[in-house]
Amino acid sequence: MAQLIEKTVVMDAQAIQRALTRIAHEIVEKNKGTKDLIIVGIRRRGVPLAERLSKIINDIEGVKVPIGILDITLYRDDLSHMSYQPLIQETQISEDITNKTLVLVDDVLYTGRTIRAALDALIDLGRPKKIQLAVLIDRGHRELPIRADYVGKNVPTATREAIEVRLLDTDDCEKVFIGEYTK
Numbered sequence: 001m002a003q004l005i006e007k008t009v010v011m012d013a014q015a016i017q018r019a020l021t022r023i024a025h026e027i028v029e030k031n032k033g034t035k036d037l038i039i040v041g042i043r044r045r046g047v048p049l050a051e052r053l054s055k056i057i058n059d060i061e062g063v064k065v066p067i068g069i070l071d072i073t074l075y076r077d078d079l080s081h082m083s084y085q086p087l088i089q090e091t092q093i094s095e096d097i098t099n100k101t102l103v104l105v106d107d108v109l110y111t112g113r114t115i116r117a118a119l120d121a122l123i124d125l126g127r128p129k130k131i132q133l134a135v136l137i138d139r140g141h142r143e144l145p146i147r148a149d150y151v152g153k154n155v156p157t158a159t160r161e162a163i164e165v166r167l168l169d170t171d172d173c174e175k176v177f178i179g180e181y182t183k
């Protein structure tokens with residue numbers, strides 16, 4: 001597997017926590033509360049981020065916002081080649097999404113192809129009132145007209161670079177790195 005080399009930390013654990021706290025407040029503010037909200041995490045790392053947002057919103061508002069999961073895998077040869085196809089593997093949303101406000105959550109927004117696939121999957125499930133997008137990192141280079149409503153940090157990148165998000169739920173540390181992949 002390609003390794004990220006010459007990595008630099010762009011967010012540490014405290015910065016990630018602060019960004020999530022801010023996003024949770026923004027979600028509540030933009031939606032004037034938590035009524036009809038469902039937070040939907042994209043596997044893998046969007047899921048722990050969605051759980052953390054739901055927990056912070058519960059701490060702020062005293063309301064448990066339900067969580068759903070979308071499992072989308074990107075098939076590609078190399079991260080630096082933008083020739084991959086997202087494939088929906090599984091959808092776990094127990095609530096009826098009709099007339100609900102869905103907040104999709106992912107760790108990195110790049111070309112926008114994963115989010116496009118997620119939107120297709122959600123629209124197949126029903127007719128939500130609104131779909132919003134929260135990402136920890138927006139690294140630019142969109143290939144589709146997709147933007148995030150809530151961004152932890154905008155990190156301008158070159159296409160040869162990559163962002164690596166590491167969370168304690170899925171990895172051995174809690175950091176966001178920028179670097180370049182070995183060939």
Ligand SMILES: O=P(O)(O)OC[C@H]1O[C@H](OP(=O)(O)OP(=O)(O)O)[C@H](O)[C@@H]1O
Nearest residue numbers: 043044045074108109110111112113114
């Ligand atoms: O905007 P895009 O170009 O679609 O790229 C963003 C996606 O790429 C990463 O997923 P990856 O396939 O690396 O899976 P991972 O979550 O298992 O790391 C990331 O988690 C996003 O889901």
Ligand SMILES: O=c1cc[nH]c(=O)[nH]1
Nearest residue numbers: 108110161162163164
């Ligand atoms: O740099 C990138 C691009 C897509 N997905 C990632 O996790 N990192």
